[in-house]
Amino acid sequence: MIDRQNEKKATPVTFAQRGLAMLTIFYCVSFSPALAAAEPQQPLWGDTHLHTALSGDAVAYGLLRSPADAYNIATGKRVTTPEGQIIQLTRPLDFLVIADHAEGYGLVKAIIDGNQKLLKDPVIRRWAGMLEAGKNALVGQEMIQAQSTGNLPDVIKDGQDITRGLWLDMLKTADAYNQPGEFTAMIGFEWSAAPQGNNLHRVVVYRDGGDLAATRLPLDTAVSGMNPEKLWAWMADYEKETGGKILAIPHNANLSNGQMFQMVDGDGSPLSASYASLRARWEPLVEVTQIKGDGEAHPLLSRNDEFADFETWDIGNLIGSREKSSDMLPGEYAREALKNGLIVQQQSGSNPFKFGMIGSTDSHTSVTASEENNFWGKFATTEPHPGRWVKHRKPLQKDGWQYSASGLAAVWARDNNRASIFDAMQRREVYATTGPRITLRLFAGWSFDSSDLTDPDIASLGYSKGIPMGGDLTAAPAGQSLSLMMTASKDPQSGNLDRLQVVKGWVDTDNQTFEKIYNVAWSGLRELTAEGTLPPVGNTVDVADASWTNSIGEPQLSVVWTDPDFDSNQHAFYYVRALEIPTPRWTAYDAKRFGESMNNEVPMTIQERAYSSPIWYTP
Incomplete structure (x- = not known):
């Protein structure tokens, strides 16, 4: 509420001072654009x-x-x-x-x-x-x-x-x-x-x-x-x-x-x-x-x-x-x-x-x-x-x-x-995620391309050109395929990333369901086989010491992937699975801490992972 009684007692403000105040307010509002962003910026x-x-x-x-x-x-x-x-x-x-x-x-x-x-x-x-x-x-x-x-x-x-x-x-x-x-x-x-x-x-x-x-x-x-x-x-x-x-x-x-x-x-x-x-x-x-x-x-x-x-x-x-x-x-x-x-x-x-x-x-x-x-x-x-x-x-x-x-x-x-x-x-x-803090973003749309990955604000671009994980796409434009833009970053305290995979599921007109796994981004110089699989990323785990090195894998993987098998008449879903390189499992840490020898059936390594929420396509 304005105090009208004391209004005349206020200290006069010169034009220059008022201009400086206006300038200061302008910069305070605009200097941190993330504060005004409608979309979430971090998980x-x-x-x-x-x-x-x-x-x-x-x-x-x-x-x-x-x-x-x-x-x-x-x-x-x-x-x-x-x-x-x-x-x-x-x-x-x-x-x-x-x-x-x-x-x-x-x-x-x-x-x-x-x-x-x-x-x-x-x-x-x-x-x-x-x-x-x-x-x-x-x-x-x-x-x-x-x-x-x-x-x-x-x-x-x-x-x-x-x-x-x-x-x-x-x-x-x-x-x-x-x-x-x-x-x-x-x-x-x-x-x-x-x-x-x-x-x-x-x-x-x-x-x-x-x-x-x-x-x-x-x-x-x-x-x-x-x-x-x-x-x-x-x-x-x-x-x-x-x-x-x-x-x-x-x-x-x-x-x-x-x-x-x-x-x-x-x-x-x-x-x-x-x-x-x-x-x-x-x-x-x-x-x-x-x-x-x-x-x-x-x-x-x-x-x-x-x-x-x-x-x-x-x-x-x-x-x-x-x-x-x-x-x-x-x-x-x-x-x-x-x-x-x-x-x-x-x-x-x-x-x-x-x-x-x-x-x-x-x-x-x-x-x-x-x-x-x-x-x-x-x-x-x-x-x-x-x-x-x-x-x-x-x-x-x-x-x-x-x-x-x-x-x-x-x-x-x-x-x-x-x-x-x-x-x-x-x-x-x-x-x-199965434990690590892997940062994973996923967007779907009809017009993403690889140049989008160079945008300094991929998130804003993703929201403006498509929908995020958990969302729905309907009625594909004639002649266009669904595309996914995804990016994943490793947990700073965990293993590098091995690969990103797209998991697709769909149903045909006879109500038969299908699924397919696509390897869409990966570390190293590996090449896809004719069946679309990749050789293993490797394993640097020292089980006895419960340690590993990040000498394999990548800290970040990003890709724009267009579904090569897209059918605009089929109900489908897509989600991303991000895999780390092998790291020690909790059993390996216990074996080291307590000086225990465990049975051969006990796994000592693990490939931690993250699963995005799906995106659904409805004809």
Whole structure:
């Protein structure tokens, strides 16, 4: 407001002074053009799937670290374990979603703290005794089994008073750590449906702050049942009642025994247009890589893809109740789901599997460390110590060395705040990495050419001439082919880049799906074979020393690629896979640190990678 009373007392300003002020204002506004840019200029790095001691299975396995501990770790602070080990990330995150299980939210901690209401139940009392006796792992297994079969004690199902208090405390903590522009504490929880152990879990992420999230408790499968459509209805009600926004991210389809991406709905009916549009509306992303394996592709589904067998976890489901069979695989892997989505799109006009791809950890340690040389394991029992790599020797269970130090979510957001990050997720302008901070950009259009790569502002050019990852192209101009402009830069703390590949999937008029891998940019003087493959990049890893050299590979790869097989009448999708040169796996670092000799079956090297979100073409 202008102070008219003191207006006459203001110091006079000469014309020259006014001109200088105007000049100064002009330069302040225009000197930093990136501040006014509409498009995001750099990726934000985060984890959308981290558990704390509010998750029953985490605390049952010995975790006592709180949400505050998780935020402190994510923002780069040091935390000391009871054993005296120092936990610290090499680089802080830009954002974090703490996604504790809605089922029994915080109640195991309440059991340990001696909550009398819970201890009236005989099963709870038995678990309390087992926890006191140090049988945490057994309690965790029993809890997962009870949750998956719907047999949690009634006192847990009815424990809303306890859950409400813990949820409100969590929201206050998230809001306290949320510092827009520096670090974003996004609010979330995990809806943990697992009928008979078949994983249908979703992480639910809010755009909102604690004020709106507090209006409802996290949805528990004891209330909703196991059908994801019930979750979507709950999400719709939340948005209608609060005016807020919310989305869901499925994960670990590889443990669903074919149910995550099956071609029928929850009632067993073929996928309809309404189902397809609902699923695409509420689930714009899929977590495609994490601790429990990689879910981009499977070697039996993509037999011509030499890199499809990567950190593959394809034994059984969450509780090992049924061995995996090959007929389940098409409903478990992202690439196959993307292809099947084209069939539904062609038949109904809507695509249920139109998702972007991210990575996250699913760590149950409050530690969001996804680097091979700083891997803190899945549970407190698998934090760094000698022997954590060994076999479990149980049917349908993975061995310790088969866990992956993965992954990260990269988000092309305009600002580091809840709204901007959420909006980027919703429009699918995101990508996944298996841990390294590879910078990856992808644009599609009809008029890109190689000279565009010399533009000093490739991003602005990409937005002006095309669309970014996660977007749609339609109705190709007559006689033109789709072109992709892509650029990738190595993580400064990781390996050089081996190659960039385009993964294309399409469907013909007979509803038959196809895929093809194109090597489009690569390091060194290698040449493509007649089949389009490349010789391996090489390997500089010294396993005994857990080290490597960047004497092979390239720090950056860029290319404009035009689809040589483009058919303007076919539904198709495209995404980019960026591969690093081989580097030491976490098992090699453990072997060196603890002086261990591991079995020959244990991999000691890894080719880390990034997966862009797809771009879709619709005739």
